[in-house]
Amino acid sequence: MTFQHVTVLKQEAVEGLHIKPDGIYVDCTLGGAGHSREIASRLGPGGLLIAFDQDDIALNNAKVQLAEFGDRVRLVRSNFRFLERELSKIPEVLKDGVPQVDGILFDLGVSSPQLDEADRGFSYNHDAELDMRMDRTSPLTAKDIVNDWDEKEIAQILFEYGEEKFARRIASKIAAARAAAPIETTGQLAELVKEGIPAAARRTGGHPAKRSFQALRIAVNDELGAFEEALEQTIRCLAPGGRAAVITFHSLEDRICKQTFNKYVARCTCPSDFPMCVCGTKGTVKLINRKPIEAGGEELGANPRARSAKLRIAEKLET
Numbered sequence: 001m002t003f004q005h006v007t008v009l010k011q012e013a014v015e016g017l018h019i020k021p022d023g024i025y026v027d028c029t030l031g032g033a034g035h036s037r038e039i040a041s042r043l044g045p046g047g048l049l050i051a052f053d054q055d056d057i058a059l060n061n062a063k064v065q066l067a068e069f070g071d072r073v074r075l076v077r078s079n080f081r082f083l084e085r086e087l088s089k090i091p092e093v094l095k096d097g098v099p100q101v102d103g104i105l106f107d108l109g110v111s112s113p114q115l116d117e118a119d120r121g122f123s124y125n126h127d128a129e130l131d132m133r134m135d136r137t138s139p140l141t142a143k144d145i146v147n148d149w150d151e152k153e154i155a156q157i158l159f160e161y162g163e164e165k166f167a168r169r170i171a172s173k174i175a176a177a178r179a180a181a182p183i184e185t186t187g188q189l190a191e192l193v194k195e196g197i198p199a200a201a202r203r204t205g206g207h208p209a210k211r212s213f214q215a216l217r218i219a220v221n222d223e224l225g226a227f228e229e230a231l232e233q234t235i236r237c238l239a240p241g242g243r244a245a246v247i248t249f250h251s252l253e254d255r256i257c258k259q260t261f262n263k264y265v266a267r268c269t270c271p272s273d274f275p276m277c278v279c280g281t282k283g284t285v286k287l288i289n290r291k292p293i294e295a296g297g298e299e300l301g302a303n304p305r306a307r308s309a310k311l312r313i314a315e316k317l318e319t
């Protein structure tokens with residue numbers, strides 16, 4: 001299989017990190033290695049890029065994609081929720097025993113190959129065994145959730161993570177179907193979701209199963225929990241002057257990013273309509289952009305996935 005993922009906001013995110021040739025950078029979401037390649041190409045012999053992914057297929061692809069950079073790039077197979085623990089194992093990163101790096105990037109969500117490969121069980125477009133795990137060694141699958149979780153819990157995740165108006169109706173269809181026989185495939189689930197949505201409402205908003213599949217994927221991979229934990233660790237692991245650049249695709253992810261960054265600029269006294277912090281009162285970080293950066297017309301034309309992308313950048317201050 002060829003591993004093809006079109007990188008979103010590549011220049012904007014990497015420029016936002018202010019790469020120094022001899023700096024140490026972390027890409028928490030290696031994926032198709034698009035951002036990693038861009039970062040690595042800006043590093044000199046003294047620089048280091050550490051790239052995380054929890055998906056073994058992404059890592060195997062990246063080994064080839066990034067081979068030319070030699071030991072300037074190090075790949076880590078781990079959930080990024082263990083960022084601090086994993087960085088603590090890398091001697092070059094430690095300053096007085098704690099990890100300190102010059103930039104950390106997140107490009108959240110799934111890669112195109114995860115969605116497009118039928119046997120990953122993420123997609124309503126391909127009938128396959130229901131799965132949706134980014135990390136194929138983790139115990140919880142989408143099949144477990146739809147067959148074993150309480151109907152109310154299922155309705156709740158469809159509503160919260162998928163903003164699905166018909167969450168309760170869909171959860172009730174799922175509960176009725178599984179009482180007869182386990183739900184095994186993406187095709188079966190897509191059909192049940194469709195049945196749970198009134199015919200008139202199915203005519204708008206793309207594929208009727210889109211929101212429910214997104215919600216299940218977020219739950220299977222605990223995407224919001226992992227991100228929240230990792231972003232707190234990110235602030236700690238940045239050296240003074242180091243930057244965090246975060247690309248989100250979901251309103252709940254963007255909210256976590258905005259609230260976490262804001263928590264650490266609490267003492268900034270700039271008026272809220274200023275585009276950046278200029279007051280000089282120091283919190284732990286300053287925001288580089290108050291409004292998220294979004295993809296421009298050209299990128300949107302070439303890559304519809306970029307439509308919901310929002311990039312926020314913050315810089316760690318001297319303490």
Ligand SMILES: C[S@@+](CC[C@H](N)C(=O)[O-])C[C@H]1O[C@@H](n2cnc3c(N)ncnc32)[C@H](O)[C@@H]1O
Pocket residue numbers: 005006007008028029030031032033034035036052053054055058078079080081107108109110111134226227
């Ligand atoms: C949108 S893709 C990244 C694409 C990449 N920036 C590029 O340009 O090709 C997201 C990647 O992050 C990985 N990922 C998502 N959540 C993760 C987590 N909690 N820990 C580790 N990797 C994660 C996914 O497996 C996927 O490969």
